[in-house]
Structure formats: structure tokens, C-alpha cells
Amino acid sequence: MFGNSWRLGRIAGIEIRVDTSWVVIALLVTYSLYLRLTESFEGLQTGVAVLLAGLFALLFFGSVLTHELAHAVTALRRGIPVRGITLFLFGGATHAKVESKGPGEEFVIAGVGPLTSLVLGGLFLLLGYVGRTFLGMPLAGGFRYLGVVNLMLAVFNMLPGFPLDGGRVLRAIVWRATGSLARATRVASIAGQVVGYLIIGVGVLFLTQGVLVSAIWLASIGWFLSQAARSSYEELQVRRMLESVEAEDLMSPELVSIPADLPLRTAVDDYFMRYDHGAFPVHDDGRTVGLLTLRGVKRVPQAEWTGRTAADTMEPIGEQCSVDASARMDTVLSKIQDGGSGRCLVLRDGLVVGIITPSDIARWLERRRALRA
Numbered sequence: 488m489f490g491n492s493w494r495l496g497r498i499a500g501i502e503i504r505v506d507t508s509w510v511v512i513a514l515l516v517t518y519s520l521y522l523r524l525t526e527s528f529e530g531l532q533t534g535v536a537v538l539l540a541g542l543f544a545l546l547f548f549g550s551v552l553t554h555e556l557a558h559a560v561t562a563l564r565r566g567i568p569v570r571g572i573t574l575f576l577f578g579g580a581t582h583a584k585v586e587s588k589g590p591g592e593e594f595v596i597a598g599v600g601p602l603t604s605l606v607l608g609g610l611f612l613l614l615g616y617v618g619r620t621f622l623g624m625p626l627a628g629g630f631r632y633l634g635v636v637n638l639m640l641a642v643f644n645m646l647p648g649f650p651l652d653g654g655r656v657l658r659a660i661v662w663r664a665t666g667s668l669a670r671a672t673r674v675a676s677i678a679g680q681v682v683g684y685l686i687i688g689v690g691v692l693f694l695t696q697g698v699l700v701s702a703i704w705l706a707s708i709g710w711f712l713s714q715a716a717r718s719s720y721e722e723l724q725v726r727r728m729l730e731s732v733e734a735e736d737l738m739s740p741e742l743v744s745i746p747a748d749l750p751l752r753t754a755v756d757d758y759f760m761r762y763d764h765g766a767f768p769v770h771d772d773g774r775t776v777g778l779l780t781l782r783g784v785k786r787v788p789q790a791e792w793t794g795r796t797a798a799d800t801m802e803p804i805g806e807q808c809s810v811d812a813s814a815r816m817d818t819v820l821s822k823i824q825d826g827g828s829g830r831c832l833v834l835r836d837g838l839v840v841g842i843i844t845p846s847d848i849a850r851w852l853e854r855r856r857a858l859r860a
């Protein structure tokens with residue numbers, strides 16, 4: 488989302504990552520819990536208060552993670568691959584093409600998250616209520632707070648604006664009713680922008696009442712939501728424009744390719760330093776056998792550049808993203824987004840005829856928009 492994230496580990500085979508923005512949230516949550524605890528219970532020692540605040544912050548973190556795991560496990564059970572979970576500033580994101588199987592699947596997978604938060608909220612509230620006698624007040628109070636926070640998570644996520652869970656539920660319903668995913672996404676994205684601006688509006692209202700911190704929070708959440716809704720709608724428009732073109736119409740024709748037995752030193756001097764390309768197809772016996780990338784060359788120590796060849800440094804064609812010249816561009820875009828290398832080779836009869844990078848797609852879209860305007 489904001490770029491950098493750390494890998495935490497795996498749960499049920501699902502990779503869990505934490506966005507760097509979460510550090511801010513973790514500190515903020517711990518600090519606000521600490522303030523609440525020390526204000527509510529005057530006799531509490533500072534050390535105990537910090538410890539309790541840390542414990543409840545951890546449980547809050549676990550609650551958000553459980554919400555995302557509910558999405559992920561349900562998706563997996565329904566045969567939709569999950570690339571992982573990232574926790575970030577306003578919650579989490581489960582990386583899966585939830586819409587790939589149909590409206591019924593999207594409805595269930597999206598709905599199960601808020602439902603999980605609702606159940607967790609109920610459990611924590613119950614624990615807070617029952618625990619008043621045997622846990623003692625600070626602990627019971629903390630559980631009650633967690634209960635309320637989880638209920639708020641459930642309500643917020645059920646707001647009917649894409650890309651929130653509620654927006655996905657709305658999209659699934661419109662999709663089922665109209666039979667068109669494109670129209671459903673449009674409706675849900677517009678709803679997302681409306682909900683986002685409404686939240687900003689409430690934030691401004693708070694501001695006029697002098698409730699500064701909540702106002703800033705609401706405004707930034709609303710802004711984030713309206714932007715996310717708009718960009719998912721824009722991505723949909725881009726996909727629709729790309730549906731009508733084939734890989735061949737958009738690729739940069741890659742006429743320069745290098746022989747397999749060329750020493751790396753020569754490849755660097757005569758190709759990478761001379762042409763404006765980050766990668767060159769490698770040919771052997773009239774066929775394209777791989778792709779030599781600048782990144783791959785940099786991994787080899789300079790002293791070995793004379794002894795090594797293009798063939799033993801390249802990425803073999805099978806490991807590269809490659810598509811047929813007549814492939815539809817919307818599927819090519821998905822392939823580039825899913826693959827790690829950020830580029831896709833275009834083949835005709837086993838021979839590379841071009842290459843597609845995200846900047847090729849961006850340039851094409853820019854030209855198309857300019858011509859239409």
C-alpha cells in the first residue's frame with residue numbers, strides 16, 4: 488500500500504506482512520490505551536499500565552489479523568488463491584482476486600470479515616462484563632474497550648463503499664442483479680467516494696465542535712477511502728480500454744537481441760550502455776531462449792564479466808512472463824501485476840517480437856486519452 492512492509496510469518500500457509508505505517512498505529516494505540524488506563528485507574532503503577540497497554544495493543548493487532556484471516560481462509564476454501572495479508576494504517580488487506588469466481592463467492596468472502604469482528608467484539612464485551620469480579624477492573628475495562636473497538640471495526644468495514652467489505656458486498660449484490668461486474672464496480676466505487684466524502688464531512692463537523700483529534704482521524708480515513716474508491720474505478724476503466732487491444736498493438740518492438748555466447752563484458756559495453764533498455768532477449772540458433780536483465784548482470788561481480796556469457800546469466804524464457812502476440816492486453820496487465828519482474832515478453836512462433844513494461848502501458852493509455860480528448 489505505502490510501499491514497504493515486513494514479513495511476519497505464515498499462518499495456514501498464508502503469508503502475513505506488516506506495512507511500515509503500522510508502527511505509527513501500534514504506538515498510537517498503545518499510548519492511547521496507556522492514557523485511558525492511567526486516567527481510569529489512579530492507583531495503577533506506570534509499569535503495570537505500560538504492560539497492560541502493550542497487551543491490549545497486541546490483542547487489537549490480533550483482532551485485525553483474525554478479521555483478515557477470516558477473508559483469506561474463506562477464499563482459500565472456495566478455491567481462490569490468496570497471495571497474502573498485509574496489515575496497514577487503517578486495518579488490513581487480503582490479497583486475492585475475490586471477484587474471480589462470481590458474486591456469491593465475493594458476497595460470502597467479503598461478509599465474513601465484519602462478521603468475525605462482530606463476534607470478537609461480542610466475546611470481548613462478555614469477557615469484560617463477566618471478568619469484572621475475577622479479573623479485576625483494569626483488565627476487565629481493557630477487554631470492554633477491545634470489544635467496542637472490534638464492534639467499530641465491524642461497522643466501519645460494513646459501510647457500503649468499495650473497496651471496504653461493505654462495498655464489496657454491495658458490488659456482489661448489484662453484480663448478481665445486473666449480471667455485469669463492470670457496472671457493479673462502478674456503482675460500488677461511486678458509493679465508496681460518497682461514503683468517503685460523508686466521513687470527511689463528519690470530520691469537519693467535529694472540527695467546528697473543537698474535537699480536533701477525532702476530526703483529523705475522520706478526515707484522513709474519509710480521504711483515504713474516497714481516493715481508494717476512485718482509483719479502483721479508474722483501474723476498471725483502464726482494464727476496459729485494454730480489453731480491446733492485443734499485446735502486439737501496444738508492445739515496444741524489441742528488435743535488438745543478443746547472441747547466447749556473447750561475453751557479459753561485451754553485452755554491457757555494446758548493448759546496456761548503448762541502448763535505452765533494461766533487458767535484452769537472448770537468441771540461440773534462431774530462437775529466443777531467455778532474457779538478460781540489467782538486474783541479473785549486476786548480480787555478477789565485475790571481475791567475472793569477461794568469463795561469463797549471456798546464456799549463463801540470463802533468465803530462461805520459461806521463468807519469464809511471456810504472452811502470445813494476440814493475447815488480450817487486460818490479461819497481460821494481470822500477468823505483469825502478478826509476476827515479479829515487471830515486464831512481459833511477446834512471442835510469435837516461439838520468437839520474441841516485442842516486450843511490454845508498465846511504462847509501455849502507461850504511454851499507450853496517455854496517447855489514447857490524448858486522442859480522445
Ligand SMILES: [Zn+2]
Nearest residue numbers: 600601644652
Ligand atoms: Zn475485511
